[in-house]
Amino acid sequence: MTSAVSSTDPAMVDHKSLYAYLSTLPSSLLENLYRHPNPSLCMAIFRDLTPMAQKFVLRQLFIEQILPKSVFTSWITPEGKKDHDDAVRLLNDLKIWSEAPSTAGLMGWKLNEHFRKGIQAIVVGGGPSWSGDDQPTAEETTPKDIPFIQNYARERWDVVLHFLAGLSGASQISRDTVEVLTNAGLIRGSNSTESGITQNGFRFLLMDTPSQVWRFILAYLHTVPKWGMDLIECISFIFQLSFSQIGKHYSTIGFSSNQLRTLQHFREYGLIYMRSKKSSRYYPTNLVVNLSAGAGLNTSAFSEGYIIVETNYRIMVYTDSPLKIAVVSYFSDMLYRFPNLALGMITRESIRRALMKGISTDEIIKFLRMHAHPQMRENNPVLPSTLTDQIKLWEMERERCVFADGVLYNNFLSQKDFEMLRNYASDLGVAMCSNAANKVVVVSPEGHDQVRAFWKRQKKE
Structure with a gap:
């Protein structure tokens, strides 16, 4: 029998730890999880x-x-x-x-x-291996080394991120992957032609890789029941993979149809490597090992130092990756592009654009620290305080303004007409603001009908 999670709210799959996720599951589902033989x-x-x-x-x-x-x-x-x-x-x-x-x-x-x-x-102790059979077979007479597996994982995961970022020339991904991204609240639309990145999607791209994978897997588990797959078996299999070792290959003999389908999905995401879809051996990658640690996993092994920020807010991005440059452009104005270097400026307007996309200044500062160039990491603090303070000030400057809908009344023929309408709106408590010099009044949408009716009566008189 397939188990299901009742809610489809993307927030339900945004937990930072294994405990936070499991505590939301029904008691009957937890009981069945503990009964699993592995x-x-x-x-x-x-x-x-x-x-x-x-x-x-x-x-x-x-x-x-x-x-x-x-x-x-x-x-x-x-x-x-x-x-x-x-x-x-x-x-x-x-x-x-x-x-x-x-x-x-x-x-x-x-x-x-x-x-x-x-x-x-x-x-x-005793019993079968937690992570499955790792005995060599004739198929793996020349096993893949760890650098190859890590490169494969990075390339496949970048395909998902390229699609999410909407970069031109990005490789297409499967319909199942699009559905996971949609359930996670990262994109809109049900297929690749209608999809578009959301505010959560922008924030997702600024996260470190372990946090990205963890949240993606939670969304995957949330989607599994819709595909008719057994959620209990999928959860158990994922945590079985998290106890495997990078560089070792394991057998798929005896796997259920659910496990085999999960392997094919994970092969697309870069969580496991298989020579072909029909291969009987698979290699877990660094993206899935220790996955049960959740978003709190040490990210030092996944961080790349390619960003230098100067005190004059100029940012230098030492990379040829379109994805990395696109992510940096979310909060900066990119000015020049060279084969392995992009130059830009962090400005008030670029920070405002990032804030409008739902990206907080804390996330921007964390991203810059996480990907700071090794030369910058020798500084204390890593980022110039003038930069971090100014980014915070730009955020505070934006938060001083409160936006509200209103209806504008202007083009009064006389000062008397202006004062009459302003006083009436003030007596009703619907006047939002007014300016006597320019003879304009702004009233709330709720009071617009009453003010308009009053003004029509006065004009007839």
Whole structure:
């Protein structure tokens, strides 16, 4: 049976951690996840728990009886009460334990039996490999090395980003991928001819690669039930991949149709490499390994230093990538383009355009720091304070203005007519502003009908 998530709101798939995503799933779905024979999911969840929550799970792991709540409180100091409360809430949200009466009649905590067995298999060991069969076959007599796999992952993921950015000459992507991007709220439209990037899409392009992949995978899981695929099997398989190793190849023998279809999708995104669609071996890439760490993964391995920013707001982008130049142009005015260098300026107008696209100044500053040239990283601070302060000031300058709809009344024949209409609108409380020198009055849309009717009566009289 296929499980589904009820909401289609893109915000529902924008969680920064595994815990934040799983806590939104129904209890029945979590229970079925823990029942899955592969313990990789249980391990991924356990790794994401707080130290206090891990302690509570391990102390209950081989105890069959239910421990009273007072036993857990006796294990902590008064200073650790907040950690205790956070751990209890976390374990409750993930349905790892539940309240139950102990043999003494006191209320205690009962560890989920399926989760217990999964962690026991991890601690004791034995059984099949979490990440599948990695024995060599004749097909892989010349296996691919790690640099090749990393380059492949970067090229395939850039294809998705090129399409999202709407660059001319970008390679087309599958209809399934377009649907994932749409469900994530990154593009509008149901096909490649109608699609257009949204405000969330602009912000997505400024994120680091692990955060991009994590949010994309959450949107993928959100879309899986619409394709008739088993969500539980897909989640378990994704976390199985996250415990694999880069440079090793694994067998697809015994895979279900859901797993094989997921592999083909991930092959398009650059999460795995396969020699062909019919290949019986696959290589996990650096994009999928440790994926269960979520958006909080260390991004240093994915950051490229190619941007230099000067105190006069000039920006130099040392790259020949159209995608990187396009992303930088979201918040700067690009002036010159050379074979491996682009020059631009960060201006008040360019920052205003970025803010109108939904990009915050914090995201711009974070992007510049993340991709700062190695020479700039030797500075302290990395970015000139004059630049960061000015970007913040431009944002504050824009926030001083509040925009509201209104109806303009002008071209009065006399000062008396102007004052009469202004006073009437003020008495009604619908006058937004007025200027006696220019004889103009702005009223709110709600009061427009009353003011107009009044003015028509006065003109007849």
